[in-house]
Amino acid sequence: MKSRQVGILLAVVVVIGVAGLLIRLLSADILDESELSGLAQLDEDVIDKVVMRGEDSEIAIVKSEDGWFLDEYPVFDAKLFIMWDAVSKFDGADLVSTNSENHWLMGVTPEDGTTVQFFSGDEMREELLIGDHFAASIGMRQLSAWSQSVRMCYIRRPGADEVYGITCLFSDNFAPQDNEWKSPIVAQVPTEDILYFTYEFRDEAFHVRPIEGGGWAVVSEDGTIEAARDGVMSGILSVLQRFIASSVPTDEEKAAMDFGDPFLKLNVITKPDSETPSVEFLFTEKDEFTYYVKDASKPYAYVVESDPVFDLLSSRERFTTEPVYEGPAIPQPGTPATPGAAPSGDDATATPTPSG
Helix, strand or coil, X not given: CCHHHHHHHHHHHHHXXXXXXXXXXXXXXXXXXXXXXXXXXXXXXXXXXXXXXXXXXXXXXXXXXXXXXXXXXXXXXXXXXXXXXXXXXXXXXXXXXXXXXXXXCCCCCCCCXXXXXXXXXXXXXXXXXXXXXXXXXXXXXXXXXXXXXCCEEEEECCCCCCEEEEECCCCCCCCCCHXXXXXXXXXXXXXXXXXXXXXXXXXXXXXXXXXXXXXXXEEECCCCEEECCHHHHHHHHHHHHCEECCXXXXXXXHHHCCCCCCCEEEEEEEXXXXXXXXXXXXXXXXXXXXXXXXXXXXXXXXXXXXXXXXXXXXXXXXXXXXCCCCCCCCCCCCCCCCCCCCCCHHHCCCCCCCCC
């Protein structure tokens, strides 16, 4: 082979080698850009405040020695778990779009999504736009950033066109609505930790204590002792296992609340060796079917509907007296109905109203 041909061949080999190297480098760059990277460390070891802002609302959850709080309310543990699970997937999220015209559809605009800021002390470590709840109708079509069939949330850095996606089991992982984050748990008192109860209504007071051998007794102020109905006690103990509120009060409701003269002071006294502290509940009326309730040691209150706490609000009479059925008679098989007759035994049922 002539030297000129050898030179040409070597040149071709060099060009091919350089081209191959460039292709590998470009491929690596493209691969890096196809995933979200370069984020600050975002976990509870570093982050102590998360601000979530929508078009019309903004909240901030803050970490303290006692856990995470929104205003004075503890943050709901389940909501925190879902949020941090989503955050753990940010690093390495897949690129799904580079077209800015699609940002609104994926809910990653300030108007359609949620701006989330992560802080460590006074330093903002990261700011991202999250799309996990946007929905709109165009004609007969229903558009949604998150759906049960896709279950994807979208992430975008402010000022960037790239949008990344992660799998989200739920929507509204970063909803800037305070009721979504404030824990609805009023208290949790295991049955085995309870020693006794004290009830103080506006016009009567009594204790409810366990009886040796099983069951409970109502002890009145004059020393009278009567057996407490098993059905009532079962309802009370069930509620206290996980006392869940209907909602948290609005600002207007907070202004209207007055625990100075409560409808009921209910003390749940726990055993000396229990890890569950005793708790005093204060109940005051909101309306005919709803109450405000608070743990007297806490600065915040809740709204509860009367039905779930019906047994908890029992008067002494309801604790000790079986209800009388006052409706029409229920005929027994083969027996003609007698107007006005009241059934007895297992057929006697009623829905009395708790009284003070």
